[in-house]
Amino acid sequence: MRTILVTGANRGIGLEFVRQLARRKPTPAFIFATCRSPDNAHDLRAVADTHTNVKVLKIDMQNESTYGPVVEAVSNMVGENGLNVLINNAGVYSKDGYEKVSREMLKDSFDINVIGPMRLTQAFLPILKQGARSSKVESFGVDRGAIINISSGFGSIASNDSGGNAGYRESKAALNMFSKGLSLDLKSEKILVLSQCPGWVSTRMGGPHASRTPESSVSDMLTIFAMCSEEHTGCYLRNHIPLEVLPY
Amino acid sequence: MRTILVTGANRGIGLEFVRQLARRKPTPAFIFATCRSPDNAHDLRAVADTHTNVKVLKIDMQNESTYGPVVEAVSNMVGENGLNVLINNAGVYSKDGYEKVSREMLKDSFDINVIGPMRLTQAFLPILKQGARSSKVESFGVDRGAIINISSGFGSIASNDSGGNAGYRESKAALNMFSKGLSLDLKSEKILVLSQCPGWVSTRMGGPHASRTPESSVSDMLTIFAMCSEEHTGCYLRNHIPLEVLPY
Numbered sequence: 001m002r003t004i005l006v007t008g009a010n011r012g013i014g015l016e017f018v019r020q021l022a023r024r025k026p027t028p029a030f031i032f033a034t035c036r037s038p039d040n041a042h043d044l045r046a047v048a049d050t051h052t053n054v055k056v057l058k059i060d061m062q063n064e065s066t067y068g069p070v071v072e073a074v075s076n077m078v079g080e081n082g083l084n085v086l087i088n089n090a091g092v093y094s095k096d097g098y099e100k101v102s103r104e105m106l107k108d109s110f111d112i113n114v115i116g117p118m119r120l121t122q123a124f125l126p127i128l129k130q131g132a133r134s135s136k137v138e139s140f141g142v143d144r145g146a147i148i149n150i151s152s153g154f155g156s157i158a159s160n161d162s163g164g165n166a167g168y169r170e171s172k173a174a175l176n177m178f179s180k181g182l183s184l185d186l187k188s189e190k191i192l193v194l195s196q197c198p199g200w201v202s203t204r205m206g207g208p209h210a211s212r213t214p215e216s217s218v219s220d221m222l223t224i225f226a227m228c229s230e231e232h233t234g235c236y237l238r239n240h241i242p243l244e245v246l247p248y
Numbered sequence: 249m250r251t252i253l254v255t256g257a258n259r260g261i262g263l264e265f266v267r268q269l270a271r272r273k274p275t276p277a278f279i280f281a282t283c284r285s286p287d288n289a290h291d292l293r294a295v296a297d298t299h300t301n302v303k304v305l306k307i308d309m310q311n312e313s314t315y316g317p318v319v320e321a322v323s324n325m326v327g328e329n330g331l332n333v334l335i336n337n338a339g340v341y342s343k344d345g346y347e348k349v350s351r352e353m354l355k356d357s358f359d360i361n362v363i364g365p366m367r368l369t370q371a372f373l374p375i376l377k378q379g380a381r382s383s384k385v386e387s388f389g390v391d392r393g394a395i396i397n398i399s400s401g402f403g404s405i406a407s408n409d410s411g412g413n414a415g416y417r418e419s420k421a422a423l424n425m426f427s428k429g430l431s432l433d434l435k436s437e438k439i440l441v442l443s444q445c446p447g448w449v450s451t452r453m454g455g456p457h458a459s460r461t462p463e464s465s466v467s468d469m470l471t472i473f474a475m476c477s478e479e480h481t482g483c484y485l486r487n488h489i490p491l492e493v494l495p496y
Contacts (some may be wrong), residue, residue, distance in 0.1 A: 064351060098430050103312060103367055110358040114418060119351055157425045157484075157496040163432035170362060170422035170429075173496075177405045177421040182346050184411035236405075248405040248421075248496040 001142050002029045003083050003131060005074065007059060007120065008090030009033035010041035012203030013150065016214035017087060018044065020222060022051040029081070032074055034059035035090075061090050061116030062108075067123045075127050082131030085142055085225075086124055088117035089150040093205045094167040101166035109167035114174045121147055121182065132191050139190065140230040146192040148225060149179045151236060153197045158247040176236050176248060183234030192233045196221055197246060199239040249390050250277045251331050251379060253322065255307060255368065256338030257281035258289035260451030261398065264462040265335060266292065268470060270299040277329070280322055282307035283338075309338050309364030310356075315371045323375050330379030333390050333473075334372055336365035337398045341453045342415040349414035357415035362422045369395055369430065380439050387438065388478040394440040396473060397427045399484060401445045406495040424484050424496060431482030440481045444469055445494060447487040 004021055008014040018033045033048070034057045035041050041056065048054040057073060060066045074083060092112045094105045121128075132145030154165055155172025176195045183193035201217045202210035220239050227243060228235075238244040252269055256262040266281045281296070282305045283289050289304065296302040305321060308314045322331060340360045342353050369376075380393030402413055403420025424443045431441035449465045450458035468487050475491060476483075486492040 098366065098426075098433050099370060099373060101366070101370070103363065106363045106366060107359075110363065110422075111355075114422075115351065115354045115358065118346065118349070118354060118414065118418075122347060122349070125347060155425075157421075157428050160425065160428050161432065163429045166366065166426075166429065170366075170425045173405075173425040174358070174362075174418035174422040177403075177408065177418045178346075178414075180405050180408050181411045181414065181417055184409065185346050 001085055002081060002135075003032075003078050004028055004030070004085040004087065005032040005034065005083060005124070006087045006089055007034050007061065009056075010035035010037070010044050012205060013198050013201060013214055013218060014089040015044055015047070016218040017089065018047055018054060020218050022047055022054050024222070028053055030055060030077055032057055032070075034070060036060045059090075059120070061112045061120070064119060067120055071123050071127065074124075078127065078131070080130070080134055082127045082129070082134055083124060084131045084135060084144070085146045085148065086121060086128060087148045087150065088120065090116065091150065091205075092168075094165055096166055097164045098166045106167045109171040110174070113168070113171035114178065117149055117175065118178055128191060129189055132189055140192045140233060141228065142192065142225045144190060144192070146194065146225065146228075147182065147186075148194045148196055149175050151175050151179070151195040151197055153238070153246060155195070156236075156246050156248065173248075179236065180234045187233065190230075192228055194225070194228060194232065195236040196224065197236070197238055249333050250329060250383075251280075251326050252276055252278070252333040252335065253280040253282065253331060253372070254335045254337055255282050255309065257304075258283035258285070258292050260453060261446050261449060261462055261466060262337040263292055263295070264466040265337065266295055266302060268466050270295060270302050272470075276301055278303060278325055280305055280318075282318060284308045307368070309360045309368070312367060315368055319371050319375065322372075326375065326379070328378070328382055330375045330377070330382055331372060332379045332383060332392070333394045333396065334369060334376060335396045335398065336368065338364065339398065339453075340416075342413055344414055345412045346414045354415045357419040358422070361416070361419035362426065365397055365423065366426055376439060377437055380437055388440045388481055389476065390440065390473045392438060392440070394442065394473065394476075395430065395434075396442045396444055397423050399423050399427070399443040399445055401486070401494060403443070404484075404494050404496065421496075427484065428482045435481065438478075440476055442473070442476060442480065443484040444472065445484070445486055
């Protein structure tokens with residue numbers, strides 16, 4: 001993992017990805033940390049202040065005009081090395097049931113949790129392919145190239161036994177389909193695609209009663225990513241070692 | 249099935265549902281056939297001209313301001329009998345792969361294939377509950393109350409082995425989650441919820457090489473709906489007799 005981009009990096013799991021990647025050995029050349037409001041991302045800026053390989057950039061998932069300038073900025077910095085890993089982490093959560101959920105909440109869920117990742121991935125594909133080809137790594141894996149979609153156990157249709165979370169569940173099921181479909185389209189490029197559940201994590205989204213910390217969640221996910229190769233591409237993974245797939 | 253509403257009834261599978269329901273025995277009291285442009289729906293109007301129980305109404309899935317007047321019109325016609333069956337059939341198809349698909353296509357896919365059915369169902373829930381309660385049928389089934397989401401085999405994440413159809417596949421996976429989640433929320437009301445694949449049908453969407461006609465597809469689906477009860481609620485069904493579930 002020489003070059004990585006993480007969306008939604010201002011807090012929670014995204015911020016923790018940046019923190020752990022910044023001190024990872026061997027040291028990545030660049031960690032591009034994107035968020036909607038870099039000016040207000042004080043915790044993220046503090047990480048960038050002490051790690052020169054962390055670059056804070058502005059992406060608003062719902063505003064595609066913010067994508068192009070970041071692709072260009074990243075492209076200029078990485079040059080021929082391209083981008084190895086894209087972590088689509090930014091997301092929005094909804095609690096309402098089917099009888100209450102608003103159109104606005106549904107639109108935001110699909111926009112931010114699915115359409116954003118799909119279109120952002122599309123925008124980065126040329127430099128992701130370049131990253132994979134120039135890596136000199138011949139087999140599938142994060143050291144060659146990977147697109148990691150941060151999903152949720154709530155996206156499992158088969159294990160849904162409680163209903164509710166209208167929009168969130170649907171968007172994560174859709175994201176899982178995106179991971180599966182994209183993995184097929186990118187097999188010839190040997191780019192790994194995963195849907196990864198982070199577990200129930202004590203972030204603003206997960207709340208204070210969550211069963212694990214961002215530190216342990218991200219540490220385990222990074223271990224998982226490094227374990228994955230060709231047979232895992234397209235998989236929907238629990239945050240568990242040894243690897244465990246979730247049912248769609 | 250005393251009272252049924254079908255969306256996207258101007259052509260294809262939707263129109264065929266209306267045709268077959270109109271001549272079904274015992275004769276339904278009302279078949280509400282909705283489409284975006286009733287004025288241009290000549291084939292549908294021809295059915296309504298010869299069947300007084302067919303009522304053509306305007307719903308544009310992407311324009312929620314068209315929902316309320318239809319709920320009111322339906323409510324006035326059915327009175328205390330409520331609505332028994334809602335068939336969310338209107339849909340849009342996309343062919344592009346992940347590298348090409350436009351934001352517009354993705355937005356339309358989620359808007360028409362998922363958000364529309366979710367919000368329209370929400371709008372009709374009060375009279376669907378009334379239909380179930382007033383039916384005097386005590387067990388799950390279309391004679392009590394049902395919401396049927398017309399899905400697609402393309403919505404199966406597990407069986408996706410070819411990629412492509414970006415947006416369409418994701419929206420149908422999301423729709424399958426909606427069916428599952430809603431089925432749980434409506435268990436106490438004993439309202440059946442299904443995700444039903446129509447098969448590959450020779451409509452404008454399916455094209456001329458499709459393996460079956462709208463007539464046989466709809467005839468089998470109506471047989472399937474009548475076979476379903478409590479154990480099928482939330483299921484994702486192939487268009488096949490005897491019943492066969494699709495993998496998510």
